[in-house]
Amino acid sequence: MNPLHQQALAETRRYFFGRCAAGLGTAALASVLNPRLLAGETATAPDAASLGMMPSLHHKPTAKRVIWLFMADAPSQLDLFDYKPKLQEEYDKDLPESVRMGQRITTMTSGQARFPVAPSIFTFQQHGKHGAWLSELLPHTAGIVDDITIVKSVFTEAINHDPAITFIQTGSEIPGRPSMGAWVSYGIGSPNEDLPAFVVLHSRLASGSQSQALFSRLWGSGFLPTRHQGVALRSSGDPVLYLSNPPGVDQQTRRRMLDGLAALNEKRLGVKGDPEIQARISQYEMAFRMQTSVPELTDISGEPQDVLDMYGPEVTEPGTYAYNCLLARRLAERGVRFTQVFLRGWDHHGNLPKQIPQLSKAMDQPTAALLKDLKQRGMLDDTLVVWGGEFGRTVYSQGTLTQDNYGRDHHPRNFTMWLAGGGVKRGLVYGETDDFSYNVTENPVHIHDLNATILHCLGVDHERLTYRFQGRDFRLTDVHGKVVREILA
Numbered sequence: 001m002n003p004l005h006q007q008a009l010a011e012t013r014r015y016f017f018g019r020c021a022a023g024l025g026t027a028a029l030a031s032v033l034n035p036r037l038l039a040g041e042t043a044t045a046p047d048a049a050s051l052g053m054m055p056s057l058h059h060k061p062t063a064k065r066v067i068w069l070f071m072a073d074a075p076s077q078l079d080l081f082d083y084k085p086k087l088q089e090e091y092d093k094d095l096p097e098s099v100r101m102g103q104r105i106t107t108m109t110s111g112q113a114r115f116p117v118a119p120s121i122f123t124f125q126q127h128g129k130h131g132a133w134l135s136e137l138l139p140h141t142a143g144i145v146d147d148i149t150i151v152k153s154v155f156t157e158a159i160n161h162d163p164a165i166t167f168i169q170t171g172s173e174i175p176g177r178p179s180m181g182a183w184v185s186y187g188i189g190s191p192n193e194d195l196p197a198f199v200v201l202h203s204r205l206a207s208g209s210q211s212q213a214l215f216s217r218l219w220g221s222g223f224l225p226t227r228h229q230g231v232a233l234r235s236s237g238d239p240v241l242y243l244s245n246p247p248g249v250d251q252q253t254r255r256r257m258l259d260g261l262a263a264l265n266e267k268r269l270g271v272k273g274d275p276e277i278q279a280r281i282s283q284y285e286m287a288f289r290m291q292t293s294v295p296e297l298t299d300i301s302g303e304p305q306d307v308l309d310m311y312g313p314e315v316t317e318p319g320t321y322a323y324n325c326l327l328a329r330r331l332a333e334r335g336v337r338f339t340q341v342f343l344r345g346w347d348h349h350g351n352l353p354k355q356i357p358q359l360s361k362a363m364d365q366p367t368a369a370l371l372k373d374l375k376q377r378g379m380l381d382d383t384l385v386v387w388g389g390e391f392g393r394t395v396y397s398q399g400t401l402t403q404d405n406y407g408r409d410h411h412p413r414n415f416t417m418w419l420a421g422g423g424v425k426r427g428l429v430y431g432e433t434d435d436f437s438y439n440v441t442e443n444p445v446h447i448h449d450l451n452a453t454i455l456h457c458l459g460v461d462h463e464r465l466t467y468r469f470q471g472r473d474f475r476l477t478d479v480h481g482k483v484v485r486e487i488l489a
Helices: 003-019 023-033 085-090 161-170 180-188 251-272 275-298 305-311 321-333 352-376 447-457
Strands: 065-071 124-127 132-135 148-155 198-202 231-233 338-343 383-388 392-397 408-411 415-420 428-430 440-442 467-469 472-474
Touching (some): 065 352, 148 440, 148 447, 180 198, 180 338, 198 321, 251 275, 275 321, 305 321, 305 352, 321 352, 338 352, 352 383, 383 447, 392 415
Parallel strands (some): 065 338, 065 383, 148 428
Antiparallel strands (some): 383 415, 392 408
């Protein structure tokens, strides 16, 4: 909702309740229909999301929530999903110009005298009812392949990490736009009053991994009200800074302090009508409720041993990817609308054959366990799980190519992602690439199409979820995007 519209509505409501004889009766009726509406938390007219209500969706949703397992730094599709057996015949030959067709490359390899083709050294086998090809690095994913749709034809325009990850997260390579989780929070809110609608979990780096930085704007709210930004949980100390009361301050004292602060903010809000003041009030109240909800969320001591074993040996260590996958399931159970789990370290410009097995091992079992866990609890049908990074990796080697060592540069022309649950078909492989995994040859899926499809599963028309800012209506997919209906159940 536009801030000017919010202020206008707030003034109209104050006038109505203050001067109309029927005001009290209407207020009483409203309190019955929605007790939170007059609970003293707001002084401006809130949008449905700020009340935690599910507004009128554009169509019936197939997913209630999203868990995005984001493989930051771009995993190699050639070594995980995109099996290219003919590449063995092309070993150390120059990438044909008929394949590259003058497409731009990064400055990290543009100075190379040649671009030698580097086939994957890892073996592939077919798995599942439909014979999907998977690398030996993904034995646990092989066990869930009939529950996922593998999309091999995703592509983007961005060729470097920061613009690429900004693009897929916000729909623009230029920083400052709202992230997808913020759009979801703004559009449909959350049924949970004690946890944020959008939660971010960072997984610690594997030993020896190289990684790009992740900036908080990637889960920020941009020009949307700040209450829709993602809340990142920390892996050590308080999961959220200052969650615990300082020494000498008990819960009753904190409550009195917040009540006094809210009164001051309400007074200022009545003068200025600034919706950010309302956001501040809401955030203070959420923080107070999180003092109880977050410790309960992060206490996994009550999880059955067979569930812990399913996620792997690192599941009890806060900050590990395994722990965060389990936490993602617990967040989903508690009604959190959008959870993003980051796993960095896939930036394998060199020494890929030695580094990718280590990271794949840390990722593979917990990822498969998350799907199995959701499925056995009856939650996979209405939870959309997304796996993937910001772009792919080149077929040619960055640096010296040997029989047992190579690196791969950034490749935006095609990469692999997969989706599961929440209205997506199961056991499907969608899209195709050429024999060099360099160009999409069938069913291209732009990242705007991906984001449009995710919103569609949540019951949202990506063309209608808009926010007016600086004189124009913005949306996550900008002026692009189409729902990939072929992958929907």
